[in-house]
Amino acid sequence: MRAPRAATPEVTPSKTKLPKVKSSKATPSRKGSKLATNRAKPQSLADAQPVFPFTAILGQEEMKRALLLNAVNPNIRGILVLGHRGTAKSTSIRALADVLPPIEFVDECPYRCPPEKPAGLCDTCVHAKPRAKLPTLVGRVPVVDLPLGATEDRLCGTLDIERALSQGQKAFEPGLLAKANRGFLYIDEVNLLEDHLVDVLLDSAAGGINIVEREGISIAHPAKFTLIGSGNPEEGELRPQLLDRFGLMAEIRTIADIDTRIDIVKRRLAFERDPAGFRADYEPAQKELRARLVSARDRLDRVEVPDAALRFIAKLCVTLDVDGHRGEITLLNAALANAAFEGRSQVTLDDIRAVATLSLRHRLRKDPLDRTDGGEKIRWALEKLEEEANSTTLVRGDTR
Ligand SMILES: [Zn+2]
Numbered sequence: 125m126r127a128p129r130a131a132t133p134e135v136t137p138s139k140t141k142l143p144k145v146k147s148s149k150a151t152p153s154r155k156g157s158k159l160a161t162n163r164a165k166p167q168s169l170a171d172a173q174p175v176f177p178f179t180a181i182l183g184q185e186e187m188k189r190a191l192l193l194n195a196v197n198p199n200i201r202g203i204l205v206l207g208h209r210g211t212a213k214s215t216s217i218r219a220l221a222d223v224l225p226p227i228e229f230v231d232e233c234p235y236r237c238p239p240e241k242p243a244g245l246c247d248t249c250v251h252a253k254p255r256a257k258l259p260t261l262v263g264r265v266p267v268v269d270l271p272l273g274a275t276e277d278r279l280c281g282t283l284d285i286e287r288a289l290s291q292g293q294k295a296f297e298p299g300l301l302a303k304a305n306r307g308f309l310y311i312d313e314v315n316l317l318e319d320h321l322v323d324v325l326l327d328s329a330a331g332g333i334n335i336v337e338r339e340g341i342s343i344a345h346p347a348k349f350t351l352i353g354s355g356n357p358e359e360g361e362l363r364p365q366l367l368d369r370f371g372l373m374a375e376i377r378t379i380a381d382i383d384t385r386i387d388i389v390k391r392r393l394a395f396e397r398d399p400a401g402f403r404a405d406y407e408p409a410q411k412e413l414r415a416r417l418v419s420a421r422d423r424l425d426r427v428e429v430p431d432a433a434l435r436f437i438a439k440l441c442v443t444l445d446v447d448g449h450r451g452e453i454t455l456l457n458a459a460l461a462n463a464a465f466e467g468r469s470q471v472t473l474d475d476i477r478a479v480a481t482l483s484l485r486h487r488l489r490k491d492p493l494d495r496t497d498g499g500e501k502i503r504w505a506l507e508k509l510e511e512e513a514n515s516t517t518l519v520r521g522d523t524r
Pocket residue numbers: 230233234235236237245246247248249250
């Protein structure tokens with residue numbers, strides 16, 4: 125079992141928002157007292173380590189696209205990555221966090237509340253006055269690992285009842301859910317995680333709040349994160365309820381192509397020998413991807429969904445006999461993210477096609493006699509419906 129890894133991101137003081145403290149003799153204000161000396165440091169070696177660039181990761185296109193779409197549209201609600209070990213899952217998630225624009229957060233807030241937003245703040249930040257003057261820091265989007273042996277206390281945080289009665293919030297020791305707020309929570313081998321932990325996780329991931337209740341005392345804090353689970357289906361069944369709660373499901377395989385394998389190893393070696401130089405080589409591509417993500421996020425709310433697209437999505441789910449509406453909603457959110465990422469102003473057939481398998485393959489009913497691969501069934505249904513759609517107003521992907 126791996127040791128739990130601290131997940132606080134690399135942090136640098138914000139240049140723009142920090143109030144200026146002229147000298148160390150300046151009478152410190154109550155809120156700003158630690159500003160002059162509080163140069164936040166990376167809190168663990170792991171975080172100080174250079175990250176492999178996202179744009180240098182070869183292959184695993186499905187997983188990479190699923191990660192990017194989640195970064196554009198958090199309403200997709202996470203990814204389950206199924207496949208072999210040693211296929212760059214953890215590397216890819218850290219690489220994604222590294223390519224996302226850094227976040228600004230309230231200094232010393234364990235939940236990294238965004239200073240500019242009135243909603244979704246913790247109790248302390250909500251009541252801080254004036255909020256605009258809170259000292260802030262800027263840092264990388266957090267990536268938190270949930271180790272398999274973690275207890276519920278470690279995940280949710282612990283509440284000291286005696287102190288809670290006398291000191292309120294101070295009696296709460298935040299857990300991993302707090303650390304993951306505004307970032308990613310990664311669980312390797314999620315299929316081996318105990319059921320009650322899975323339930324807690326999925327509830328927080330869906331509601332964006334972690335509530336800890338002990339003996340009539342209740343503490344709530346923001347816990348909005350993208351849940352990323354990975355597992356090898358050969359090593360343990362995944363409950364259908366669990367499958368359904370992850371927005372997308374990506375499959376990864378060990379790459380068989382010899383040339384690609386050689387390139388993967390070469391890049392890894394080059395990175396290990398000279399991380400800074402390797403990262404510098406990829407900086408132009410990283411910059412471009414970062415800019416693309418930023419503009420996709422900005423565009424997302426303005427992407428239109430033609431009725432024909434909604435109809436197509438509904439028909440697809442009916443054709444595939446998908447239970448409930450979660451599949452449709454996820455497919456729509458993923459198609460919106462894909463359109464935004466591709467720079468389009470409306471959802472097209474290409475967007476739906478690009479995300480249909482990711483959104484639906486884990487929601488298909490299992491027929492023990494039917495050996496057809498889920499992806500194949502979805503492709504078949506898409507083809508059938510596309511023929512009909514050709515005569516409708518649903519346009520293809522060239523709409524910008
Ligand atoms: Zn806060």
